[in-house]
Amino acid sequence: MSVEKATRSILTADGTVSGLVSTRVYPIKRPQGTALPAVTYELAAETMTDALEDQGSLKRARVSVQSMAATYGGVKALAAAVRSALVNYTGTTQGAVIDSYREETFNDLSEDRKPGSDEGTYRIVADYVIWYT
Numbered sequence: 001m002s003v004e005k006a007t008r009s010i011l012t013a014d015g016t017v018s019g020l021v022s023t024r025v026y027p028i029k030r031p032q033g034t035a036l037p038a039v040t041y042e043l044a045a046e047t048m049t050d051a052l053e054d055q056g057s058l059k060r061a062r063v064s065v066q067s068m069a070a071t072y073g074g075v076k077a078l079a080a081a082v083r084s085a086l087v088n089y090t091g092t093t094q095g096a097v098i099d100s101y102r103e104e105t106f107n108d109l110s111e112d113r114k115p116g117s118d119e120g121t122y123r124i125v126a127d128y129v130i131w132y133t
Contacts, residue, residue: 003061003130006096007041007086011065013093014085020078030068036121037069037078044127057133062104067124075122079106086128100131 004027011017011025017039024030024038044062067082069075089101109123 002043002094003046003059003063003096003132004041004043005094006098006132007063007065007128007130009093010089010101011039011041011082011085014081016081017078017085020081037067037074039068039078039082040066058099059132061130061132062127063130064125064127067126069122072122075108075124079124079126083126096132098130098132100129102129103127104129 008025008027012023017025021037021039024034024036026034026038026040028040028042030038030040042064044064046059046061048059065082065086067075067079069078083103086101087103090098092098103126105125105127107125109125
């Protein structure tokens with residue numbers, strides 16, 4: 001099990017997110033030429049907890065999730081759907097028992113796809129902290 005697979009599973013199982021992106025939820029980066037809107041995710045950090053005599057099973061991970069769309073309104077709607085699916089999620093998915101899923105940071109970004117054009121890709125990057133076993 002990986003927290004990345006659990007994150008993808010939560011997002012693709014959510015009706016609102018999948019209604020916006022279908023199955024376009026990718027690890028690390030969006031494949032070139034794939035349609036928007038889309039979501040990418042990646043493990044930014046993972047920490048193991050320690051018990052008195054051994055390493056405990058509780059883990060803390062930070063996952064970065066990037067929502068992408070061709071319009072600002074579209075990316076805002078997608079990021080809100082992603083946030084709704086992830087924040088306060090508890091349960092078991094992909095073999096992970098998730099105790100807490102919380103948003104830590106949230107940033108709006110944009111990038112030009114065509115030099116000299118108003119057309120671009122709007123992105124919102126959100127980092128989430130997950131406690132799981």
